Amino acid sequence: MRKSQKEIAESSRGISRRVLMLGVIQASVISVLGLRLRSMQLEHAEEFRLLSDGNSIKIRLLPPARGLILDRNGTIIAGNEQNYRVTLTRADAGDVSTVIARLRKIIPMSDRQVSDLMAEIRRRSAVTPIMVADRLTWQEFSSVALNAPTLPGVTPESGLSRSYPRAGDFSHVLGYVGPVSDYDLSKIDNPDPVLRLPEFQLGKVGMEARLEAPLRGKAGNRRVEVNSAGREMRELSRVEGQQGATVQTTLDARLQNFATQRLGSESAAAVVIDVTNGDIVAISSSPVFDPNKFVRGISGPDYRELMNHDHRPLADKTVQGAYPPGSTFKMVTLLAGLEAGVINAGTRFYCPGYLQLAGRRFHCWSRGGHGSVDAIGSLEHSCDVYYYELAQRVGIDRIAAMARKLGIGVRHDLPMSAITEGIAPDRAWKRARYNQEWQVGDSVNASIGQGYVLASPLQLAVMTARVATGREVIPRLVRSIDGVPEPVPEFADLGLNPLNLRTARGGMDAVMNAERGTARRSRTVAPEWLMAGKTGTSQVRNITAAERARGVIRNEQLPWNRRDHALFVCYAPFDAPRYAVSCVVEHGGGGSAVAAPIARDILLFALAGGLPPITAYPDGEREKVQEIWSRMNLMPQPTTKTVRARA
Template structure:
C-alpha cells in the first residue's frame, strides 16, 4: 500500500526532530565531558601532578652537624664521630614485620630489637625513619646495601654521633647528650621537627643542655625517589642544613686534668678562677664518670655502679654541693665588722678556749685557748672565740650583707646544671623559712661558717677572688661562640675600704707564711709564688658535752660519712693576685692537712703553666711531692718532675 505524500512529509518531520533532540543530547554530553577534561587536565593539573609526585618522592630531614666544644686553647672536649646505622621507614616498607625478619637474615638482630622496632614504628608517624641498628661495623652496613632490593624501606646511613675524647675530665661541666624523651618534648611549646626523629640526640645536662639551641643547628632536607616497593632509587636534590655553632670554654684542659687527677679518689670538688676577669680555669668534681656511656646507651649494671657509689660520682659537687664553709667564712665576718666600724685590725679579744653566752658555752677548736688575739692572729691561727665575740658586735644582718657582696648566697649564672644558691641567712630568712626568731646562738654559729650557712666550692672561689681583687668578680665559663667572643662580666669595685681589705689579706698571708699559721705546712716556699689562704673544717655531727669532756673522737676513728669536711681557699701570688682556688673534700678531716696541699698544687699548676716545680715546695717535702706528682694519672703527657730538672 502506497503512502500518501502527506504521510511521507509528516514522517520526515518527526525524524528530523528526533535527530535534532538526539544530536543536542550528544552535544551537551560532549560539552560536559570536554569541560570536565579541561578542569582536570588544565585547571587541576598542578594539584594532580603534586599528588603523583608524592606517590614516588619523599622529603626527609637531614640532621645538622652538632657544634663542637673546645677548651680555651682549642683542645677538643666534645666532638662528633662517624656512625654507621640502618633505619626503616614504615610507609615505604609495607609489611614492617616481614622486612625486619628479612633484615635479621642479613645482619644480627635479636627478637627484642625487632619487637622494640615494631613498637616504635607504630608509635611514630609512618614517614619518620626508625633506627634499627646503630654503631654498626662497615661489613654489616655493606651487607645491607647489597641486599637493598629485597629490603623495601630499609636504608643504610652514615651519620654522626657525639663523643667526648677527654671523658671523665669534663663530664660534670660539658655533660652529655641522649635521645629525645617524651619529658623533653613536654617542656617545649613548639618543638623543632628535628626532635621528632627517633634517636635524635639533645643535651641532657651541663653545657650540652644549657646551650642546646646554639649547638644543635638547623635541619637540612633531601628529596628521594622511591619505586612502587618503597626502595630508594635516587636522591633528587639536597638542601644542606646549618651546623651548630662551636663553643670555646674558658677552662684549660691541662689544668682541668691536673686538678681532677690531684683530687684522686676523694669525694671532692675544686674550682680555679682567674682573679683578673673571672674566667674559670678548672672546675672539677670527684669521682667522675664517662659521659660516652650515656651517649651509647648505658647498661643497667654500669648505671647501678654509679648510683650506688657513696661518693656520688653523678653529682656535680663544684656547683651543686652546699657545705658549711667553716673557718673559710671568717673573712666575711671580719670584713663586716671592719666595715661597720665595730673593730679595727688591732682590736684584741681574749680567748680562754671557750665563749660564754646566755648560760651556754661555745668552744674554740683549741681547747687551751689562744690568749689575746687581734685580726691577723685570729685568721692565721683560726681562733673561733674572736669571731664569736665580733659577731655579737656587728650582728647577723651585716654579716649576711657582706657575704652576699662577696658572692655567697646567690646563684652564679653559668651554663651548668643544678647550680645551688647556697644559704646566706639573716633574721628575715629564718623567720620566713622556719617561722622562728633569730637567736644569739645562731649568730655565733654563723660567724665561723656553721649553723645555717651553706656555700658551694664555686661560691667560695668567687669569694676568694673578690677578696683578692677588691672587685665584684663574676665567674665566666664560655669564652666564645663561633667567632664571636663572649665578653667578661663587668667587675665593679666592691666598695670596701682598701685598708680593711689589706688587713684581711695580711691575715690570709699569715695563715700560710707565719710561724704559727694553720696552713703553713701547705705553703709555697718560692717567695715569688707565695700565696695567701684560709683553712676550714666543718662539722657534720654534733659533739656532746660528755665526748668533749673525755676528748673529742679523732676523724680517723670515725666512719667516713661522720668525719668533718675539709675546706681550703687561697689566691696567689700574694703580691700580685692572678688565680683563686677553692677545694672541698667531703669527710676529709682537717682543712689544712687535706685540702690545703691540693689548693697549693693547683695554684702552682696555674701559675707556672706546667707541672709544679719541686723548688716551690719546702725542702723537707720535696721527696714526697716528687713521688706524688709523678704518680698522678695525667691524660696529657708532661715531663716527670725531678729534683734535677726542677730545682
C-alpha cells in the same frame, strides 16, 4: 545621533589597543605554559616517568652536625664521630615483621631489642623513621646496603654522634647529650621537626643542655626517589644542614685534667678562677663518670653502679653542692666587723678555748684556747672564739650582707645545671623559712661558717677572688661563640675600705707563711708564687658534752660519712693576684691536712702552665709531691691546631 568620522577613528584606536594588550597577555601565558611543558617533558621527563610507574619523591630531613665545644686553647672537649646506623619507615616497609626478620640475619638483634623496636614502631607515626641499630661496623653497614632490594623501608645512613675525647675530665661541666624523649618534647613549644628524627641527640644536662640552641644547628634535607616497594632508588638533590655553633670555653684542658687527677677518688670539688677577668679555668667534681656511656645508651648495671656509689659521681659538687664553709667563712665575718667599725686590725679578744653563752659552751677548735688574739692572728690561728665575740657585736644582718657582697648566698649565672644559691642567713631569712626569731647562738654558729650558712665551691672561689682584688669578680665559662668574643665586664669596686681588705689579706698570708699558720705545711717557697689562703673544717655531726669530756673521736676513727668536711681557699701571687682556688673534700677531715695540699698543687699548676718546678715546694713536701706526680697520667701539651668556627 550619528558619530562623526573623528569619533569613529578614536573609538577604533581604543579597541585596537585593548585587543593588542589582550593578545600580549595571552601570548605570555602560552609562553610560560610552553616553557613549563618543555621542562616537564625534557628536563624532568625521567622523574615523571618513574612517578607514573609507581615511584614517588620524598623529602628526608638531614640532621645537622652538632657544634663543637673547645677549651680556651682550641682543644676539642666535645666533638662528633662517624656513626653508621639503620632506620626503618613503617609506611614504606609493608610487612614490618618480615623486613625485621630479614634484617636480623644481617645485624645481630636480640628478642628484647626486636620487642622494643616493634613497640616504638607502633607508637610512632608511620612516616617517622625509627632507629633500628646504630654504631654498626663498616661490614654490617655495607651488608645492609647490599641487601637493600630485599629490605623495603630500611635506610642505611652515615651520620655523626657526640663524643667526649677527654672522657671524665669535663663530665660535670659539659654534661652529655642523649636521644630526644617524649618528656623533652613536652617541655618545648613548637619543637623543631629535627628533634623527631630517630636518635637525634639533645643536650640533657650541663653546658650541652644550657647551650642547646646554638649547639644544635639547622637541619638540611634531601629529595629521594622511592619505588613502590619503599626502597630508595636514588637521591635527587641534597641541601646540607648548618652545623651548630662552635663554643669556646674559658676552661684549660690540661689544668682541668690535672685537677681531676689530683682530686683522685675523693668525693671532692675544686674551682679555679682567673681573678683578672672572671674566667673559670678549671672546675672539677670528683669522682667523674664517662659521658660517652650516656650518649651510646648506658647499661643498667653501669647506671646502677653510678647511682648507688656513696661518693655520688653524678652530682656536680662544684655548683650543686652546698656545704657549711667552716672557717673559710671567717674573712666574711672579719670584714663585716671591720667595715662596721666594730673592730680594727688591732682589736683583741681573749680565747680561753670556749665562749660561755646563755648556759651553753661554744668551743674553739683548740681546747686550750689561743689567749689574746688580734684580727690577723684570728685568721692565722683560725681562732673560733674571736669570731664568737665579733658576731655578737656586729650582728647577723651585717654578716649576711657582707657574705652576699662577696658572692655567697648568690646564684651565679653560668651555663651549668642546678646551680645552688647557697644560704647567707639573716633574721628575715629565718623568719620566712622557719617562722622563728633569730637567736644570738645562731649568730655565733654562723660566724665560723656553721649553722645555717651554706656555700658551694664556686661561691667560695668567687669570695676569694673578690677578697684578693677588692672588685666584684663575676665568673664566666664561655669565651666566644662562633668566633665572636663574649664581653668581659668591667668589675665594679666592692666599696670596701682598702685598709680592711689589707687586714683580711694579711691574715690569709699569715695562715700560709707565719710560723704558726694553720696551712704553713702547704705553703709555696717560690718568691714569685707566694700564696695567701684559709683553711676550713666543717662538722657534719654534733659533738656531745660527754664526748668532749672523754676526748673527741678523731675523724679517722669515724665512719667515712660522719667525718668532717675539709675546705681550703687560696689565691696567688699574693702581691699581684692572678688565680683564686677553692677546694672541698667531703668527709676529708681537716682542711689543712687534706684540702690545702690539693688546692696548692692545682694553683701552682695554673701559675706555671704545667707541672711547676719542684723547688716551688718546701723541702719537706718535695718527695711526697713527686710521688703524687708519678701516679698521674697527665694530658700532654696539645699540638698547635686551629679549629674554625662555622662559616
